[in-house]
Amino acid sequence: MQDREQLGHYKIRSIIGMGGMGEVYLADDMRLNRRVALKILPAALSDDQERLGRFEQEAFTTSALNHPNLLTVYEFGKEDGIHFLATEFIEGETLRDKLNGGNTNFYEVLDIAQQIAFALSAAHAAGIIHRDIKPENVMIRPDGIVKVLDFGLAKLTEEKTEDIESQARTHRQVISQAGMILGTVAYMSPEQAEGKGIDAQTDIWSLGVILYEMLTGRMPFAGATIFETVINILTKEPKPIGELNAKTPLSLEHIVNKSLRKEKAERYQTAKDLLIDLKSLQKRLEFEAELERSSPPNKQTDGKLQFSEANVTEKISIVHLHNFSAEFTPIVGREKESAEIRALLQRADVRLVTMTGVGGTGKTSLAKVVARQMLTEFTDGVFFVELAAIKNPDLVVSTIAQPLGVKEAGGKPILEVSKDYLRDKQMLLVVDNFEQVVEAAPQIAELLSAANRLKILITSRSLLRLSAEREFIVPPLSLPSESKYISVDELSNYEAIKLFVEQARNTKPNFTLSQQNAQTVAEICNRLEGLPWR
Incomplete structure (x- = not known):
């Protein structure tokens, strides 16, 4: 083929690439006077039904897509026994070339990842899984536009099963062609590596690998x-x-980690969800950059909306929206409980956690601690909603909307406006003192149903009785059972005693637990039944 000057109405200019599926040439379309990329399956391989089938599949699947980040197919044909695929010619470099050049900055990482996710979202919506996402299959034009190439391994999602022997052949090919496809293996998802059924989350995993590589310069x-x-x-x-890269924002690290969850249920469920998180992070960057430019040095924020700096990348802070006050007093003795609540909220199948317990167990303080600890995990913010003064269940949604800045508009009910606002948000709402408005539980259910990336943490003396609800019972702090016979060192290990000593020092800084006051302190804590009393 390299000696050939023309194929049909295409004039061959030069070879620009080679791969397992054949050769790619730069050519001129003499009918339409345009430059094209001509992918050719050599005649010698036309009798190979597997390769011919893959070649045809690439033509059909790619031509079914029309998207700015996907390669445009012009023609699929056969000339003189040679099968060819004519596509748009993309000037630029592959992402692999760019990574090898070592000149990818943080902004480019976000931009490239968003464009790939956008392309995958479109392909998945058309029922097509790429299955071979890697830097070699991503082209970047000089103007920054990203194109996802090579749908030679693409699979239609409606194909529910795959031939076992075909899977076995694939694995034998992986082992026998080590030098050629090692890179592909490195981007395979766990289910793909095991030869199991795959779906859109396979491509999401591969994009997560690419993100990791762009940020660290190494494969995960x-x-x-x-x-x-x-x-x-x-x-x-x-x-x-x-x-490996201390400048990486925690929010972006969380996005990558979620893309690389081995359990599919814990991974992003759609490329669109991943794209939304990437866009939210970029907006947060741009907002903080503008805030930094417009704010005087060392100016203190005095409004309700506060920001928590998580990291700095090229002089731009990654911020996490919340409405907590700047003053924060950590609680004592709740490390185990806070870790367990965080673990619940981090589960993909948990959307609503209700913290229950008798009054005085410190549910509110514990909820605030958990919320602060999870700031980096919710790209659209963590917001605290106080319902202590609310007695009317009809006012619950409007009270939740206040810290979010959501207001009624155009005569639309506040519940509907709030649902629209929260629909694409990855957010945690902490709703305190719900026991007096439990009749508003159906409204909470509606918010969760409308916004599938929203999570809610509630404190209440009683459950909401919703199907999605997970209860976490907040126990009293641990107490000594026989204080008379316990040494000061042993006594100081009890959570209730620790809290008493901390509170006492707020009033009397020199206070210490001693053998002389140990029994009295223990008796006071026992009378309070281990309640934090604050």
Whole structure:
């Protein structure tokens, strides 16, 4: 083919690439006077039904898509026994070339990732899974436009099963062609590496690998051999991005980590969800940059909306929206409970957690601590809603809307406006003192139903009785059972005693727990039944 000057109405100019599916040439379309990329399956391989089938599949799947970040197909045909695919010619470089050049900055990482996610979202909406997302299949034009290429391994999602022997052949090919497709293996999802059924989340995993590589300069699961790489994909966790690139914002690290969850249920469910998080992060960056330019140095924020700086990248702070006051007093003795509540909220199948317990157990303080600890995990913010003064259930949604800045508009009910606002938000709402307005529970259910990325943490003396609800019972602080016979050192290990000592020092800084006052302190704490009393 390299000696040929013309194929049909295409004039061959030069070879620009080679791969497992054949050769790619730069050519001129003499009918329409335009430059094209001509992918050719050599005549010698036309009798290979597997390769011919993949070649035809690429033509059909790619031509079914019309998207600015996907390659445009002009023609699929056969000339003189040679099958060819004519597509738009993209000037620029592959993402692999760009990474090898070492000139990718943080803004480009976000931009490239968003464009790939946008392309995948469109392909998945058309029922097409790419299955081979890697830097070699991503082109970047000089104007920054990203194009996802090579749908030769693409699969229609409606194909529910795959031939077992075909899977076995694939695995034998992986082992026998180590030098050629090692890179592809490194981007495989766990389910793909095991030869199991795949869906859109396979492409999401591969994009997560690309993001990790762009941020750290290394592969998250690379091994010395293909076998070791596959084992790492299936069993190992990647080294934290922050240890390899300290400038990476925690929010972005969380996005990458979520893309690389081995359990599909814990991964992003759609490329659109991933795209939304990437866009939210970019907006947060732009907002903070503008805030930094317009605010005088060291100016203190005095409004209700506060920001928590999580990291700094190229002089721009990544911020997390919340409405907590700047003053914060940590609570004592609740490390176990706060960790358990966080673990519940981090689960993909948990949307609503209700913290119950008798009055005085410190539910509110504990909820605030958990909320602060999770600021980096919700790209659209964490907001505290106080219902102590609310007795009318009809006012619950409007009270929730206040810290979000949501207001009624155009005569539309506040519940509907709030649902519209929250629909695409990845947010945590902490709603305090719900026991007096439990009749508003159906409104909470409506908010959760409308916004599938919203999570709610509620404090209440009683449950809301919603199907999605998970209860967390807040116990009293631990107490000594026989205080007379416990040493000061042992006594000081009890959570209730620790809290008493901390509170006493707020009034009397020199206060210490001693053998002389130990029994009295223990008796006071026992009378309070381990309640934090604050």
